[in-house]
Amino acid sequence: MTKIDFMQGNTACAEGALAAGCRFFGGYPITPSTEVAEHMAAKLPKLGGVFIQMEDEIAGIAAVIGASWTGVRAMTATSGPGFSLMMENLGFAVMTETPCVVVNIQRGGPSTGQPTMSAQGDMLQCRFGSHGDYSIIALSPASVQEMYELTVKAFNLADRFRIPVFLMADEIIGHMRERIEIPDTIPAGERKLLEKDTLPYHAGKDLVPGFPQFGKGYGVHVTGLTHDERGYPCTTSPSVHEELVKRLVAKVESARHEIADFRVTNPGAEIIFITYGSPARTVEQLIHDHPDANIGHLRLRMVWPFCENALGEFPDARVFLVPEQNLGQIAREIERHTSVPVVPLPKLGGALHTPAELKAAMEAWR
Amino acid sequence: MRLVIDERRCKGCNLCTIVCPYKIFRQGAKPNARGIVVPELDRPERCANCRLQALYGRTLCGMCQMICPDQAISWKDEEIGEPTKVAIEF
Amino acid sequence: MTYTDWLREDRLPHIYCAGCGNGTIINCTLNAVDHMGWKKEDTVFVSGIGCSSRAPGYISTDSLHTTHGRALAFATGIKMANPGLHVVIFTGDGDLAAIGGNHFIHACRRNIDLTVICMNNQIYGMTGGQGSPTTPVGALSTTTPYGSREPTFDLCQLASAAGANFVSRWTSYHVKELTRAIHTGLQIPGFSFIEAAVQCPTNYGRRNKFRQVMDQVEYFKTHAILQQKAERLKAEGKSVPENSIVIGDFIRRDRPAMGVKR
Ligand SMILES: Cc1ncc(C[n+]2csc(CCOP(=O)(O)OP(=O)(O)O)c2C)c(N)n1
Numbered sequence: 001m002t003k004i005d006f007m008q009g010n011t012a013c014a015e016g017a018l019a020a021g022c023r024f025f026g027g028y029p030i031t032p033s034t035e036v037a038e039h040m041a042a043k044l045p046k047l048g049g050v051f052i053q054m055e056d057e058i059a060g061i062a063a064v065i066g067a068s069w070t071g072v073r074a075m076t077a078t079s080g081p082g083f084s085l086m087m088e089n090l091g092f093a094v095m096t097e098t099p100c101v102v103v104n105i106q107r108g109g110p111s112t113g114q115p116t117m118s119a120q121g122d123m124l125q126c127r128f129g130s131h132g133d134y135s136i137i138a139l140s141p142a143s144v145q146e147m148y149e150l151t152v153k154a155f156n157l158a159d160r161f162r163i164p165v166f167l168m169a170d171e172i173i174g175h176m177r178e179r180i181e182i183p184d185t186i187p188a189g190e191r192k193l194l195e196k197d198t199l200p201y202h203a204g205k206d207l208v209p210g211f212p213q214f215g216k217g218y219g220v221h222v223t224g225l226t227h228d229e230r231g232y233p234c235t236t237s238p239s240v241h242e243e244l245v246k247r248l249v250a251k252v253e254s255a256r257h258e259i260a261d262f263r264v265t266n267p268g269a270e271i272i273f274i275t276y277g278s279p280a281r282t283v284e285q286l287i288h289d290h291p292d293a294n295i296g297h298l299r300l301r302m303v304w305p306f307c308e309n310a311l312g313e314f315p316d317a318r319v320f321l322v323p324e325q326n327l328g329q330i331a332r333e334i335e336r337h338t339s340v341p342v343v344p345l346p347k348l349g350g351a352l353h354t355p356a357e358l359k360a361a362m363e364a365w366r
Numbered sequence: 367m368r369l370v371i372d373e374r375r376c377k378g379c380n381l382c383t384i385v386c387p388y389k390i391f392r393q394g395a396k397p398n399a400r401g402i403v404v405p406e407l408d409r410p411e412r413c414a415n416c417r418l419q420a421l422y423g424r425t426l427c428g429m430c431q432m433i434c435p436d437q438a439i440s441w442k443d444e445e446i447g448e449p450t451k452v453a454i455e456f
Numbered sequence: 457m458t459y460t461d462w463l464r465e466d467r468l469p470h471i472y473c474a475g476c477g478n479g480t481i482i483n484c485t486l487n488a489v490d491h492m493g494w495k496k497e498d499t500v501f502v503s504g505i506g507c508s509s510r511a512p513g514y515i516s517t518d519s520l521h522t523t524h525g526r527a528l529a530f531a532t533g534i535k536m537a538n539p540g541l542h543v544v545i546f547t548g549d550g551d552l553a554a555i556g557g558n559h560f561i562h563a564c565r566r567n568i569d570l571t572v573i574c575m576n577n578q579i580y581g582m583t584g585g586q587g588s589p590t591t592p593v594g595a596l597s598t599t600t601p602y603g604s605r606e607p608t609f610d611l612c613q614l615a616s617a618a619g620a621n622f623v624s625r626w627t628s629y630h631v632k633e634l635t636r637a638i639h640t641g642l643q644i645p646g647f648s649f650i651e652a653a654v655q656c657p658t659n660y661g662r663r664n665k666f667r668q669v670m671d672q673v674e675y676f677k678t679h680a681i682l683q684q685k686a687e688r689l690k691a692e693g694k695s696v697p698e699n700s701i702v703i704g705d706f707i708r709r710d711r712p713a714m715g716v717k718r
Pocket residue numbers: 505506507508509524547548549550551552575577579580581582583588
């Protein structure tokens with residue numbers, strides 16, 4: 001039986017994690033994400049899980065990665081300043097192919113910026129913030145319901161692809177309270193273990209090697225150095241490095257159409273809004289207020305990897321309007337994939353776009 | 367048991383020469399094929415471990431093996447038929 | 457089984473320079489681990505970045521070679537998530553006390569059930585010989601070309617003050633004592649910290665009047681002074697000779713610990 005509840009976005013995120021079987025949380029308090037940690041601190045011990053408040057975010061993500069190698073589903077939650085601190089170890093998770101979930105309840109930056117105000121300024125950082133070439137998955141919830149659902153999904157994707165998966169929420173969604181339906185079953189996913197007598201970093205067709213969980217007798221060496229299929233450091237061979245990095249990218253990018261997650265409203269429209277996270281709410285309001293205006297809406301629930309095919313859902317598009325709580329981070333990505341004009345509608349400072357603002361932007365293209 | 371230095375691993379640091387109570391290891395004189403001057407063994411049959419390991423069923427002394435940073439020192443069983451020299455010093 | 461059975465033979469010889477003390481510390485550690493009678497599949501080695509931190513790559517158990525300074529944070533995650541695993545950390549003076557200093561004191565404070573072996577060569581070996589928080593005053597390094605002027609950390613005092621259950625220091629000359637100390641550390645629940653003074657002939661010895669590898673190891677032999685003796689000298693109002701390396705077990709206690717298997 002589905003359970004109806006009323007809760008905050010951050011709480012829904014923690015509940016989703018627990019439902020997905022997350023049994024380890026390591027992190028450091030930071031507004032506006034702290035409620036996720038607090039909820040995990042209250043619930044995990046009762047479920048036989050571990051909550052640990054580390055000395056900083058670098059340690060938080062490190063502990064999560066360590067825990068993940070013991071086979072447990074593990075997560076951390078943070079916001080801008082903590083997210084910046086995590087970057088080196090996130091690259092380590094990518095290189096070692098460690099499944100983990102990182103929640104970022106975005107606030108205004110740069111630096112300490114606006115701790116209590118909403119923003120979407122870390123959308124490129126989550127994709128490119130660590131050094132070197134790589135690929136990750138980023139999901140972006142636009143409701144309390146999705147804080148729950150997409151957190152569950154993040155764990156399944158992290159295990160399937162053996163990568164860090166980011167839940168890129170914003171302060172508005174994190175702190176909003178609304179109705180939520182908690183399902184009694186959730187989509188299952190599991191971490192495929194390494195088959196015996198297979199080299200630990202040998203990947204098959206799906207480009208994702210089996211997971212040699214610690215404590216199972218694999219005797220695996222895991223290193224952030226460039227490594228061969230045995231997992232042994234191999235740092236001067238150009239071909240070993242090139243093959244490894246290309247596989248790390250390809251395992252995600254080649255699956256992007258299959259895993260794409262977006263919602264389409266009015267596919268026949270000519271003026272299309274593209275959103276993720278809280279700006280979607282204003283667009284929904286606008287459509288609600290002007291049912292006959294034929295306003296198109298592409299709402300990305302998965303922002304990275306960017307699935308360019310989603311743009312093709314609007315064959316008559318004359319313009320893509322992209323309201324974001326940043327200076328046009330994803331608008332720039334959209335622009336790469338279309339000849340239709342892309343108009344960023346940036347809004348900084350923490351307030352949501354108003355329907356009037358979006359309407360005005362739309363009218364300019366009538 | 368026979369004391370051996372694995373020439374593929376030894377890097378010629380001579381640390382073994384400072385720990386052996388019997389001074390069995392002596393600095394070598396000429397480089398081997400890898401350009402490493404491997405220590406020479408002076409009557410290795412005197413080594414406590416060569417003599418007594420089989421009897422006690424565990425490594426005795428073992429200082430040289432422990433300090434050798436390159437895991438180059440070990441003891442091998444004599445081949446069948448190989449004469450075992452017994453050296454007891456009074 | 458003997459300790460050599462724990463080596464990842466297909467990766468030997470290792471990358472360490474001739475005479476590098478790190479190889480000796482690996483021997484002592486594996487000897488102690490072997491004496492514990494642990495199963496390989498229950499044992500995990502963790503390290504940060506540096507020459508010392510390459511050690512787990514030569515051991516045939518599961519091992520995690522992490523980022524510079526963060527080994528203890530990764531190890532905390534492993535141990536808390538699965539207290540059934542025995543977790544042993546290799547680290548260097550730079551890795552542990554410079555970039556990882558914060559993780560170090562907090563792991564001691566939590567008194568988490570880990571055993572940490574720090575190969576203190578008083579230098580950044582891997583990056584070519586820069587000064588570290590333990591480079592002695594006056595010593596030459598590539599970043600202290602006129603002699604280091606910074607006061608140093610005493611890693612054992614740091615661990616003691618921060619709350620570790622077991623704290624001990626030996627050198628690469630004192631292989632038997634070091635092995636025994638590591639063995640003790642492995643047995644004691646809570647955080648065990650063992651500092652091993654090691655020679656880095658390439659990047660420390662060469663610049664600091666140790667022409668031969670043996671010279672620095674001889675120095676360890678002649679300048680090491682047992683903690684009890686140092687205490688006695690102090691009690692008698694005499695001074696401990698300058699440049700002594702005080703060795704011995706400094707702390708052994710039973711503070712409440714985390715991550716201990718029940
Ligand atoms: C974040 C980061 N900063 C700097 C480095 C470069 N680096 C690699 S090893 C090292 C110092 C290692 O010194 P230590 O921990 O004493 O190990 P040793 O090589 O002496 O055993 C440094 C600075 C790095 N790998 N990562």
